[in-house]
Amino acid sequence: MTDTAALVAQLAARVQHLEDTLAVTELLTAYGPAVDSGSAEAAARLWIEDGVYDVDTGIMRGHAEILAMVRSAPHQRLIRAGCAHILEPGHIRIDGETAVATNKSQLIAGGPDGFRVLRITANRWELVRVDGGWKVARRTSRLLDGRAEARDLLARGVGPAQW
Amino acid sequence: MTDTAALVAQLAARVQHLEDTLAVTELLTAYGPAVDSGSAEAAARLWIEDGVYDVDTGIMRGHAEILAMVRSAPHQRLIRAGCAHILEPGHIRIDGETAVATNKSQLIAGGPDGFRVLRITANRWELVRVDGGWKVARRTSRLLDGRAEARDLLARGVGPAQW
Amino acid sequence: MTDTAALVAQLAARVQHLEDTLAVTELLTAYGPAVDSGSAEAAARLWIEDGVYDVDTGIMRGHAEILAMVRSAPHQRLIRAGCAHILEPGHIRIDGETAVATNKSQLIAGGPDGFRVLRITANRWELVRVDGGWKVARRTSRLLDGRAEARDLLARGVGPAQW
Numbered sequence: 001m002t003d004t005a006a007l008v009a010q011l012a013a014r015v016q017h018l019e020d021t022l023a024v025t026e027l028l029t030a031y032g033p034a035v036d037s038g039s040a041e042a043a044a045r046l047w048i049e050d051g052v053y054d055v056d057t058g059i060m061r062g063h064a065e066i067l068a069m070v071r072s073a074p075h076q077r078l079i080r081a082g083c084a085h086i087l088e089p090g091h092i093r094i095d096g097e098t099a100v101a102t103n104k105s106q107l108i109a110g111g112p113d114g115f116r117v118l119r120i121t122a123n124r125w126e127l128v129r130v131d132g133g134w135k136v137a138r139r140t141s142r143l144l145d146g147r148a149e150a151r152d153l154l155a156r157g158v159g160p161a162q163w
Numbered sequence: 164m165t166d167t168a169a170l171v172a173q174l175a176a177r178v179q180h181l182e183d184t185l186a187v188t189e190l191l192t193a194y195g196p197a198v199d200s201g202s203a204e205a206a207a208r209l210w211i212e213d214g215v216y217d218v219d220t221g222i223m224r225g226h227a228e229i230l231a232m233v234r235s236a237p238h239q240r241l242i243r244a245g246c247a248h249i250l251e252p253g254h255i256r257i258d259g260e261t262a263v264a265t266n267k268s269q270l271i272a273g274g275p276d277g278f279r280v281l282r283i284t285a286n287r288w289e290l291v292r293v294d295g296g297w298k299v300a301r302r303t304s305r306l307l308d309g310r311a312e313a314r315d316l317l318a319r320g321v322g323p324a325q326w
Numbered sequence: 327m328t329d330t331a332a333l334v335a336q337l338a339a340r341v342q343h344l345e346d347t348l349a350v351t352e353l354l355t356a357y358g359p360a361v362d363s364g365s366a367e368a369a370a371r372l373w374i375e376d377g378v379y380d381v382d383t384g385i386m387r388g389h390a391e392i393l394a395m396v397r398s399a400p401h402q403r404l405i406r407a408g409c410a411h412i413l414e415p416g417h418i419r420i421d422g423e424t425a426v427a428t429n430k431s432q433l434i435a436g437g438p439d440g441f442r443v444l445r446i447t448a449n450r451w452e453l454v455r456v457d458g459g460w461k462v463a464r465r466t467s468r469l470l471d472g473r474a475e476a477r478d479l480l481a482r483g484v485g486p487a488q489w
Contacts, residue, residue, distance in 0.1 A: 015341060033320055036317055037317035042318070042321045086249070102355075102359050104362065106410065114281075117443065155364070158365055196430065200484075242477065247432065249446075273446075273470075277443070278445070
């Protein structure tokens with residue numbers, strides 16, 4: 001292999017890593033607009049078919065249960081009152097065919113006294129490469145109300161790289 | 164063309180796509196600091212000269228009207244009380260010479276009872292490539308107070324790719 | 327040098343710039359999860375050993391003082407009540423071996439009346455390339471309560487590029 005060919009191969013690996021990071025970002029940034037607009041399919045398809053969304057208020061397994069959550073009466077009431085699931089950019093660590101993104105989100109909703117922050121949530125997104133793209137295998141979300149579990153989830157995402 | 168030259172041409176296209184995505188991110192991340200600091204020119208020049216900023220509270224056409232909004236008495240009162248237009252990372256879709264970014268923003272402002280969330284807003288940014296960079300051609304922003312229009316705008320940004 | 331070799335060298339520089347931008351993003355996105363989980367070491371090591379964190383409430387110099395802040399009684403009370411330091415994506419400008427990122431953050435914390443926005447803060451992150459990575463040399467943070475100093479800090483980050 002010539003020097004140029006070797007450099008090109010190395011560059012291709014670096015570009016792949018950048019593409020992976022931005023693909024994970026695209027995935028995360030689609031979640032908020034999807035749930036706030038009631039786009040149930042757009043939300044569910046961010047997960048693999050049997051993906052898990054494990055929230056302190058309940059656990060959803062697979063597309064059907066995520067679709068049902070978005071279509072549920074409580075969620076529909078929330079979006080009719082006006083709500084925004086605002087997500088920070090994720091702290092993203094790619095490791096070959098899997099990745100972890102860690103971030104926080106807040107749920108702001110309209111009510112009689114104006115907009116209020118209803119929740120602040122710690123999120124751990126465990127992702128897998130699928131068909132050249134990325135999907136969520138498991139998202140774990142815990143209310144940041146002082147519980148150790150929520151802090152542990154954030155600490156794990158920013159600790160030494162051998163996660 | 165040799166194999167290496169073909170691979171290099173393909174890599175160049177992939178790098179261009181990454182650069183486009185990050186350039187759109189740079190554009191979006193400049194908006195909040197610009198309006199919160201009263202940097203009228205820095206805000207206006209994110210748009211093309213005849214760009215449109217269509218908000219539920221009024222429509223601005225061209226740099227002069229965007230400059231006037233930042234310099235207006237209501238906006239100046241807001242920044243003197245302390246305010247933050249906090250923007251999520253955008254969900255970005257590049258399509259050649261145009262792009263669409265979808266996100267939500269919140270307006271937090273100081274007042275007698277401390278900081279309050281005054282608005283949560285759905286945003287659709289329609290962007291065009293100009294002189295090798297990117298500018299906003301039209302930004303449409305709608306209050307997330309339950310109105311269908313705001314939800315539609317978010318749904319459109321995360322739906323199937325044929326937008 | 328052949329045309330292909332020249333193109334490869336140019337591509338390598340463009341990929342380096344993209345990597346720098348994403349490395350700065352990784353640094354910024356680690357801060358919130360680190361302080362909200364009380365991960366003192368993970369927070370401190372975002373700075374160079376003698377890095378400065380200059381906040382309106384006090385100035386910290388070097389890792390020991392940043393570690394002490396995270397471990398302090400006031401900060402520990404905050405995380406036990408539940409808190410989220412939510413950061414916007416940064417507006418990032420790389421200039422060779424240094425970079426500046428500008429963004430806003432909010433501190434949301436739990437209390438008897440639910441979650442409240444305690445602070446909105448303007449941030450200027452001055453970064454340096456170290457051992458192939460990036461670290462914070464100085465972060466300047468000012469409360470957005472109308473003080474000119476906070477606005478100036480934001481304006482500087484989005485003004486004409488000759489900063």
